[in-house]
Amino acid sequence: MTTAAAAQEDMPDDVARALKRARTLEWVTLGYLLVDVALVLLVSGNSQAMQAAWVQDLLEMVPPLAFLVTVRMVAKRPTRKHPYGFHQSFDLAYLFAALALLGFGGLLLVQSALSLIQAEHPSVGTVAVLGETVWLGWFMIAVLAAGLVPPLVLGRMKMKLAPKLHNKMLYADAQMNKADWLSSAAAILGVGGIGMGWWWADSVAAIVISLDIIQDGVKNLRGALSSLTDAVPNDLKGKDRHPLLGEVEDHLVALPWVKEVGVRMREQGQVFHVEAFVVPDSIDDATVDRLIDARHACLDLDWKIHDVVIVPTEQLPEPLRPDPADSA
Template sequence: MSIRFGRTELPERQARSLEKAVRCEWLTLGFLAVFIVTVFLVMGNSQAMKAAWIEDLLSLAPPIAFLFAVRIVNRPPTRRYPYGYHRSVGVAHLVAGVALFAMGAFLVVDSASGLFAAEHPSIGSVQLFGNTVWLGWLMMAVMALSIPLPIYLGRVKMSLAEELHDKVLYADADMNKADWMTAVGTIVGVAGIGVGLWWTDAAAALLIASSILRDGVKNMGAAITDLMDTRATTFDSSGPHPLVDRIDGHLRSLPWVLEAGSRVRDQGHVLHVESFIVPRDERVPSLESLEAARDACVGLDWKIQDIVLVPVAALPREVGDSTTGRRSERNR
């Protein structure tokens, strides 16, 4: 059975990666559901535990957004949506980013006010199997148990995000990293209360809140720029997507092409390409030549879903030097 992103049929390797990503996200949701309830039961008056609990609630957003977007993006293009539904990935990315930003900002203010007000949190004791146990031990034990799985899931999702060119999955992998770092910070904060350093709890909560806010700003910014049709970037938004240069390089290698440059939009998983071509000797290429060039570009990578080839006298300024046409004239 073939697996598609819109009308793009995924190669076998990417299809397996998508199935694995879906399984990872369901595993993440199951883990978070159990862990959120457990943390709530042992949270007490610790600000760090409160911040960690809220972060875990927010951690539900990326996997839910990913699973929702994957279902929507499978729909083929229609007359109303001629580019398909790939933008649902960007919308899901934006929703997750806004949620992280809003809650991060709230927690920063809440944690900072507690720190400046010099609030001394108290952690009581509970009866466990007939013994009196300091609640802080349970807090630290729960947080310690939450560390291994997010580390594993984060690494797996990061690899899958690159394979599938999925920025929501990358945001989720980033959240998994924040989750285990939050757990470590919370353990330090609770332990600090135990040895009489009241401020470590508020400081840990502030650190966690700052991490949430940073993730929110990063993901919200990346989602907004993608929706505004910025130049296509890699899955982690670290730089221009290398396929842009591969497309231009292939077109320039054709014997009838003097110069070429492309505008590439990231639709979410797939790329839409407008390639401008300056023909040699100002000869309009044949339909067969254009079709062959288009098919060859689409064959470069599964992510190239749509490509339009436009013969021009000179490249547009945004894809190349505006003097290319004049230089080409002198070089003939």
């Protein structure tokens, strides 16, 4: 069995198909970016906007590469040394991608701002085509314009798959793809500005692109740190608490022998580890069979619930106790 197949064997069929499609889309993204990087480099000349667009295209390879590598990592079975498995590899790769975006985006911002402050005047030369002299800027604009559509299409396709897989890296990659048109449009305006004699337009366009890269880095860093610091899991947008946490609580508290429930849920890549503390009506009610049945029922709620630990207790841990203000 290949690692890709092993990664899908515990998933429902529709989710496994979504993962397979996501892998295909990431390979297509890499292929497109390789062609785009080569073309942009070929015509970039002295334009800072073009050079910034080229760097951004290089950085956009990081998320799909990280996704493809991590999918193979999480397929590995848990070991004694790694009893929780390797699902959190997604979070580590997500963090690496965010730091790469922030670092290179900050470097581009400094370089572009210095060029603007020092009033550097970029020049775009000419090339001979079939005996005619043609301004190189037209080729730059053509390459950038051709690159407007593919990222939008790829981004939309990935955006549909990310919620089904609950994969933050795929979601962030989709957002970056969808927003890529802004960088291309800024670079087009920068090159066009050079042609019109506006020397500052090129540096301003490069600054816009660098700020877009930094914004992506900040968003991704927040998402990665949230998972790595065991914060309460949220949905992919990072605004609302993930509904599975409430579903587990509702299921357990509905059991006839359970008086009170507190649930801790830890996000590990695209799956969840659940620790549920249950206060039974009496200690005799928390039989082994009932605890086993409750655990299996929680696991059956959703494929994303990867492991469940149910702990009978006399009193809930302090962070999980109901807030008195809520009952007032």
